[in-house]
Amino acid sequence: MPIYQEYLETLLDKVKQNIGEIAPAIEKAYLNAPRHLFIDAFLDQNPDGEMTEIKVTNDNLEEYLPKLYNDGALCFERNEEGRCISSISQPTLVLMMLQKLDLQEGQKILEIGTASGWNAAMMAQLVGESGAVYSIEILSDLATRTKTKIEQQGIQNIHLFDGDGAIQAYQTSFDRIMFTVGSYDIPQNIYSSLNEEGLLLMVLKNRGPFDSLILFKKTQNYLESIENSICGFVPLQGAYAMKELDGRKLEDWGIWQRLKDKEVIRQDFWWGSNYDKPRINYLKISGICSFLAITEPHFQLFKTEKGAMFFGLLEEEKDSMVIWKDNQLIGYGNEQAFHQIKAAFESYLRLGMPSASCFKVKAYPKGEVIQAQENEWLIQRKDMQFLWSIS
Numbered sequence: 254m255p256i257y258q259e260y261l262e263t264l265l266d267k268v269k270q271n272i273g274e275i276a277p278a279i280e281k282a283y284l285n286a287p288r289h290l291f292i293d294a295f296l297d298q299n300p301d302g303e304m305t306e307i308k309v310t311n312d313n314l315e316e317y318l319p320k321l322y323n324d325g326a327l328c329f330e331r332n333e334e335g336r337c338i339s340s341i342s343q344p345t346l347v348l349m350m351l352q353k354l355d356l357q358e359g360q361k362i363l364e365i366g367t368a369s370g371w372n373a374a375m376m377a378q379l380v381g382e383s384g385a386v387y388s389i390e391i392l393s394d395l396a397t398r399t400k401t402k403i404e405q406q407g408i409q410n411i412h413l414f415d416g417d418g419a420i421q422a423y424q425t426s427f428d429r430i431m432f433t434v435g436s437y438d439i440p441q442n443i444y445s446s447l448n449e450e451g452l453l454l455m456v457l458k459n460r461g462p463f464d465s466l467i468l469f470k471k472t473q474n475y476l477e478s479i480e481n482s483i484c485g486f487v488p489l490q491g492a493y494a495m496k497e498l499d500g501r502k503l504e505d506w507g508i509w510q511r512l513k514d515k516e517v518i519r520q521d522f523w524w525g526s527n528y529d530k531p532r533i534n535y536l537k538i539s540g541i542c543s544f545l546a547i548t549e550p551h552f553q554l555f556k557t558e559k560g561a562m563f564f565g566l567l568e569e570e571k572d573s574m575v576i577w578k579d580n581q582l583i584g585y586g587n588e589q590a591f592h593q594i595k596a597a598f599e600s601y602l603r604l605g606m607p608s609a610s611c612f613k614v615k616a617y618p619k620g621e622v623i624q625a626q627e628n629e630w631l632i633q634r635k636d637m638q639f640l641w642s643i644s
């Protein structure tokens with residue numbers, strides 16, 4: 254028995270505990286694509302707490318098997334702020350995503366974000382020799398390394414591209430498209446490459462703290478969500494990266510510099526507890542933040558140096574802002590934003606405190622004229638408009 258076999262099977266059991274039964278074809282694909290074959294290096298903390306690159310070789314494989322078969326993501330690359338921008342995803346999440354996509358023999362699949370190629374290798378088995386997987390990776394070095402690994406394993410039906418998946422001109426259309434990276438928009442090339450009745454598994458980012466994993470079906474002139482759950486992925490890079498929508502420090506906003514000395518109203522406002530530890534803060538505000546990110550165009554999430562989060566509404570044109578921080582709700586400039594956020598809290602309670610995953614979403618190309626009705630919210634992006642609704 255190979256030295257990794259027990260790890261491979263134990264991890265599968267763990268995934269099943271998390272998501273329930275797995276389709277036999279997916280289980281087979283998982284067992285035929287041992288995860289360690291797709292990881293030649295990863296970043297890990299050394300005993301001094303510093304991030305170092307671990308190269309995995311035949312000689313040290315045994316030592317690292319517990320990490321390679323842990324049910325967690327492993328980071329490959331970080332940006333200058335220390336944020337992970339490329340990883341092999343958490344096995345539970347990867348297999349859950351494969352279940353949702355309902356892949357069939359003979360289908361053509363597109364994956365945005367190849368990274369290790371592990372997911373692509375499993376999809377290649379699921380669509381069989383009569384099908385094909387196209388996968389694109391924006392980090393050139395990683396794309397080249399992965400290409401070598403896929404060739405060495407003799408996998409024939411994967412076509413790997415090195416480039417930006419959001420602007421690539423695809424020469425074919427697909428039955429399924431899968432994002433393994435979080436994007437605020439569905440780029441036009443992706444939308445038009447999906448066949449009618451095709452499925453798009455999208456990691457849709459919003460201004461809130463989590464991403465939404467949404468399974469869309471393409472029908473006539475729009476995409477309609479079939480399922481929606483919460484997830485967290487590395488952010489899309491390249492032409493469709495929208496860093497301006499990510500949480501920033503409050504001090505970086507011009508409106509804060511203008512209004513910070515003009516406090517007009519303040520009240521104690523408890524959001525569930527009085528702990529101020531970053532992690533607890535993060536969890537206690539995630540529901541309301543996801544809601545405000547969809548329903549309030551002026552919503553903003555702020556991050557502190559220590560990783561805590563707080564939020565508010567910044568109404569530039571009305572010279573008004575409100576922030577919720579340290580269990581206080583504080584209005585600046587004038588009271589407009591303060592009353593606006595309180596009205597939003599009331600709708601949140603009235604609607605049963607929904608998280609982002611309680612919403613349905615339709616995504617329309619930009620040209621369509623769409624009007625939001627009651628309990629519907631329209632969010633415009635570069636190529637698509639997202640109509641969120643709750644009923």
Ligand SMILES: C[S@@+](CC[C@H](N)C(=O)[O-])C[C@H]1O[C@@H](n2cnc3c(N)ncnc32)[C@H](O)[C@@H]1O
Nearest residue numbers: 339341366368369372390391418433489490491
């Ligand atoms: C979470 S990883 C994907 C995990 C991968 N599916 C696997 O099986 O290992 C996301 C990848 O998307 C890549 N990426 C980010 N923006 C991209 C873009 N615009 N086009 C293609 N790939 C992109 C990142 O470099 C990163 O390697």
